[in-house]
Amino acid sequence: MTMPKRDTYTPDSLLTVAVQVFNERGYDGTSMEHLSKAAGISKSSIYHHVRGKEELLRRAIARALDHLFAILDEPEAVNGRAVDRLEHVTRRTAEVLMAELPYVTLLLRVHGNTDTERWALARRREFDQQVAALLKQAAAEGDLRADVDVRLATRLLFGMINSIVEWYRPERGTLAAREEVAEAVAKMAFAGLRV
Amino acid sequence: MTMPKRDTYTPDSLLTVAVQVFNERGYDGTSMEHLSKAAGISKSSIYHHVRGKEELLRRAIARALDHLFAILDEPEAVNGRAVDRLEHVTRRTAEVLMAELPYVTLLLRVHGNTDTERWALARRREFDQQVAALLKQAAAEGDLRADVDVRLATRLLFGMINSIVEWYRPERGTLAAREEVAEAVAKMAFAGLRV
DNA sequence: AGGGTAACCGAACGATCGGTCGGGACAAGA
DNA sequence: TCTTGTCCCGACCGATCGTTCGGTTACCCT
Known part of the structure; x- marks a missing residue:
């Protein structure tokens, strides 16, 4: 086991949140604002982990x-x-x-x-x-x-x-x-x- | 038979076009601009026939x-x-x-x-x-x-x-x-x- | 000929979109 | 103590969103 240390986001843990929201609202119906609320971090912080919305889709x-x-x-x-x-x-x-x-x-x-x-x-x-x-x-x-x-x-x-x-x-x-x-x-x- | 006179749009004939675009791009992925291009009329003209984007969805x-x-x-x-x-x-x-x-x-x-x-x-x-x-x-x-x-x-x-x-x-x-x-x-x- | 109206348009509205920017907080290594 | 780098933030960007508005055609009815 390697995981349970992080209380900060990794691209993968962020992806977990994003994919869930994408499925609830639809990809096009999901804004970066929606993602930031769901992840509990600011919109701009998301861009520290991934290049943008489309990269999240591509990874998933x-x-x-x-x-x-x-x-x-x-x-x-x-x-x-x-x-x-x-x-x-x-x-x-x-x-x-x-x-x-x-x-x-x-x-x-x-x-x-x-x-x-x-x-x-x-x-x-x-x-x-x-x-x-x-x-x-x-x-x-x-x-x-x-x-x-x-x-x-x-x-x-x-x-x-x-x-x-x-x-x-x-x-x-x-x-x-x-x-x-x-x-x-x-x-x-x-x-x-x-x- | 009542139909085949119109060369202008009715709410229903506009719906036919809109539904097709909705299915190609997804409802959220479709803008009124997309609809106007597909229908061949201006964006604002669409509002002459229907109340808005959501009414098209509701009718469909x-x-x-x-x-x-x-x-x-x-x-x-x-x-x-x-x-x-x-x-x-x-x-x-x-x-x-x-x-x-x-x-x-x-x-x-x-x-x-x-x-x-x-x-x-x-x-x-x-x-x-x-x-x-x-x-x-x-x-x-x-x-x-x-x-x-x-x-x-x-x-x-x-x-x-x-x-x-x-x-x-x-x-x-x-x-x-x-x-x-x-x-x-x-x-x-x-x-x-x-x- | 003239009045009314259905069908349409370009321009612009405030809101929200995805994304950028400069910097602050904090922990680790020196 | 002073850097360095990670992680995060608020403020803001130009573009695009759905929608509204004032106005211009073109045709029907009289």
Whole structure:
């Protein structure tokens, strides 16, 4: 353990506060004044720790993306039948989404108004396409029901997973609770998708 | 038919433009300047047709909510077994979501920063709860699989439906295309949910 | 022809936006 | 004790925000 000494802000601890406010009010709806109130320091002090509002967004989004892409490198996502790899990615994506909730929420709500936001959208598309490829392969291997279009199924699957950010609140956010939700997601999705 | 004479703006035709820009840039990320450029009239002219930015949001959200609540009054949503009524509501919600895409999209992205937005959130919760009640009844009647929590299933179902706004684009938006997507949604959801 | 009004405009309003600036308080190292 | 650097502040910047205002068209009705 390294943490509990600080009573002053670090870029990361400030990010924790900022991301929370961003999610409550929306990024565009959040002013530096809002952030300063929430952090308990003056507006100008924020600039001692980070370059500005957009850097906070960039840091948050980068963190979310790092966690998501790491899933695709896990052994269970690389080895085995495509359908099993897909189910693993589904479950793990749901888990990461809950573990990194505020960061992923921010990522999922980006509009593309600035360079940072467009970069976020591009990286998200990358991730989606890699999962879509997995789903396509699973379909080609005959492990998915044939009467649902692959692209449509991909989108609905992600829709279901990503919607977790709309209601999941990690109040008593134990690992077990997250695994339970991820299990339900995988069950509902694949009981409908599997042959 | 009454319409096709106007080459000037009405509150409704202006709303069409505004809602599109709101969805591209986000409501908070859209300035009246943006709207005036998109509408091709000056910023001040907008105030000739509507009271202001927030009225545009209120009109858009009201339209979305009207269409959604109308579903619950349809005969197929009132009569019959709960599970069948639920499937009807699911299918119709998906259809309405596509038919009224920009308006519903706006509704689903509200944050609660103003009175108008908080009103929107409250009405949304009403709708969700009515559907949740339907799902609960279907479960009580033994028509839904028992190994998925009812509240969780409701949320995932809505998550799947609502995620349509993230990717559906009504370019060749015929009624048939919409029915096809709604059919896929219902199939995926209920092939996983039904006993 | 003339009066009324719907539709529009440029200019400007006070407020707030994200960000800058110079400096004060305080602790550590010399 | 005197620096040095971290952390923070109030005051302020130009730009942009949503909105208002006074006025100019252009068309309809008589």
